[in-house]
Amino acid sequence: MxxxxxxxxxxxxxxxxxxxxxxxxxxxxxxxxxxxxxxxxxxxxxxxxxxxxxxxxxxxxxxxxxxxxxxxxxxxxxxxxxxxxxxxxxxxxxxxxxxxxxxxxxxxxxxxxxxxxxxxxxxxxxxxxxxxxxxxxxxxxxxxxxxxxxxxPAATPADTRPPAGPVAVISPLVRRLAREHGLDLRRITGTGPQGLILRADVERAVERAAETAAVRTAAPVDTAPVPAASAAALASGERVPLRGVRGAVAEKLATSRREIPDATCWVDADATELLAARRAMNAAGPKISLLALLARICTAALARFPELNATVDTAAREIVRLPDVHLGFAAQTERGLVVPVVRNAHERNATDLTEEIARLTEAARAGTLKPAELTGGTFTLNNYGVFGVDGSTPIINHPEAAMLGVGRITPKPWVHEGELAVRHVVQLSLTFDHRVCDGGTAGGFLRYVADCVEHPAVLLRTL
Known part of the structure; x- marks a missing residue:
């Protein structure tokens, strides 16, 4: 037969x-x-x-x-x-x-x-x-x-694949990933249809190789102190395992860099009127955070430019535009950078956004965020101005399609109504996945955000 x-x-x-x-x-x-x-x-x-x-x-x-x-x-x-x-x-x-x-x-x-x-x-x-x-x-x-x-050369006993015929790889991305980590695809067993080698197969092989290397190089744990002579033989420098939150962030950032063809555009905006509007709000009722106002501006901009509230299904080669805005915001904690997610941010007003951001920030610093509060974001707001820097080109939070960065707001000389004046200026940057839109859409989004920062009354159109 x-x-x-x-x-x-x-x-x-x-x-x-x-x-x-x-x-x-x-x-x-x-x-x-x-x-x-x-x-x-x-x-x-x-x-x-x-x-x-x-x-x-x-x-x-x-x-x-x-x-x-x-x-x-x-x-x-x-x-x-x-x-x-x-x-x-x-x-x-x-x-x-x-x-x-x-x-x-x-x-x-x-x-x-x-x-x-x-x-x-x-x-x-x-x-x-x-x-x-x-x-x-x-x-x-x-x-x-x-x-x-x-x-x-004769095949070694470790070979599990036939020495002839094509290597069953589903995409060049998988082949490149294996090449970057020095893996032989013929020694990897594919779990896809007809034995196709998937990205998950290569990533598991990378993890196994890393674990093997860690075992070989790890220092003794819970044992007697290492003698000075032996310690001198160890490589200089502290080894910090990429585990937990730091490991998850590292993997997500690396994936973003490998898969997303990103581009960044930026603009300086006069935030003087936005700060004045916030002072007026706080004088009339519960305090509104500046981050909440920026979040509200983001949701309004995404309503006008829904192309950026999306993700890319690489397997199906399709752009998936998402109906709801789940807004992530970067929060620095003692455990590292985390991105809590405000669910249905497009349905919340400034007061509600202020309360939810405060709750999630407190939970992040206490280390009590639930997994559901750290996943499912569709767009991220990154306020790196709290670190005292003016600008940045952030890495997109994979698998999202864009991230808005906000620098510090600082007094600068600015031409206002035809005259030179000291105004509070902020630099805004948008990093976006160039697969989901072109520069015209990204520029339109960023310009609308800047207009809202400079003239908060623009937001009245969406309230």
């Missing part, structure tokens, strides 16, 4: 995540040889013929010509073990059914006596505009048994 194997669109390199099927080179029922091209696809880089690492009979094809498919999606299924898969045919025979240029290329390689370079299932040498006859194909090793060359 022949075994049916599924061949998926391999990782074509160069950060490509999808390809368009241009032309099928085989039909259901055709007999294909190992390494025979089965489909021609077009990527953002070039036109490519994709060879199948299995030999046998084609039992199914997936996708019509003109369809766009992602890396890791099935292309064909092959019933292996057919008479054509003898494992001992020549390169010219393996190329049967391929275009004439490819067969001539194979014969030229055989005449030269050179073994084609092997690199999984990736095709190289496909520069744009290069003639087809001059393209060089990297052929994967056939999965059928064959004598290994003397110079080829």
């Amino acid at each position: 022949p075994e049916v194997r599924e061949f998926t669109l391999p990782d074509l390199g160069e950060g490509l995540t999808e390809a368009e099927i241009v032309r099928w080179l085989v039909s259901v029922g055709d007999v294909v040889a190992v390494d025979q091209p089965v489909v021609e696809v077009e990527t953002a880089k070039a036109m490519v013929e994709v060879p199948c690492p299995y030999g046998g009979v084609v039992t199914a094809r997936f996708g019509d010509e003109g369809a766009e498919i992602p890396v890791g999606a099935p292309l064909i299924t092959v019933a292996v073990g057919a008479p054509s898969e003898d494992g001992g045919g020549s390169r010219a025979e393996s190329g049967a059914g391929a275009p004439a240029a490819s067969r001539a290329e194979s014969r030229a390689e055989g005449a030269a006596g050179a073994e084609p370079e092997r690199s999984g299932n990736v095709l190289v040498g496909y520069g744009t505009g290069a003639p087809a006859a001059r393209r060089r194909r990297v052929r994967p090793t056939a999965p059928t048994p064959s004598p290994a060359p003397v110079a080829a």
Whole structure:
């Protein structure tokens, strides 16, 4: 009984995540040889013929010509073990059914006596505009048994993946993550469909490697003091484990930097009138915090520019615009930076926002915030002016799409009503995910926030 194997669109390199099927080179029922091209696809880089690492009979094809498919999606299924898969045919025979240029290329390689370079299932040498006859194909090793060359290293017992065929990786992001941490993808077992290696698989492998390194380098705990001679041998510097809140923040910031193409714009605004409005509010009733007023301005701006109250579903390649504003605000505590979330901030007035921000801030400093109060934010307000700095380019709180930064409010010379005067000026910055909007939308949002800061009466339109 022949075994049916599924061949998926391999990782074509160069950060490509999808390809368009241009032309099928085989039909259901055709007999294909190992390494025979089965489909021609077009990527953002070039036109490519994709060879199948299995030999046998084609039992199914997936996708019509003109369809766009992602890396890791099935292309064909092959019933292996057919008479054509003898494992001992020549390169010219393996190329049967391929275009004439490819067969001539194979014969030229055989005449030269050179073994084609092997690199999984990736095709190289496909520069744009290069003639087809001059393209060089990297052929994967056939999965059928064959004598290994003397110079080829033998597989180690630790290998859990077959030495041949494409590495089943769902996206170039996963491949890059593995490369950054020095991991061999062939030693990672994928948990996705058909054994695809997912990002979670690589992250678990990174954690295991980090734990192993920590065990090797960790100092003794709850033991007798280390002698001075032994202590001198330790590396200088204090080691602080990235655990708990600090570890979670570090992971989120690193993820944000890896995944989000962010950009920042900023503007100086005259906050004199906003401070005057706050003094008037406080004189007439319960005190209103400046952060609450800025939060109210944010919710009004998000109502006008909902593109920024969003997240990106990278797996589905979709922007998800969210109906409710759950506003996070950065709070510095003894345990590190945390971002409590004000639920349904768009439904709250300045008084309600003041009370909720105060409650969450107190809980953050006491370390009693619940997990639900630290997650689910859709937009973050970062008041780094409390540290005495004017400006910053903050990292977006993943998986949100934007963050508004507020610097310190300080007296500065300013042209007001045509005359030079001393005014209270603040720098506002907006860091945004460039996938969800362009600079026009981001600039419009920031300009509206600045207008509200300079002329608080603008907010009356939304009350």
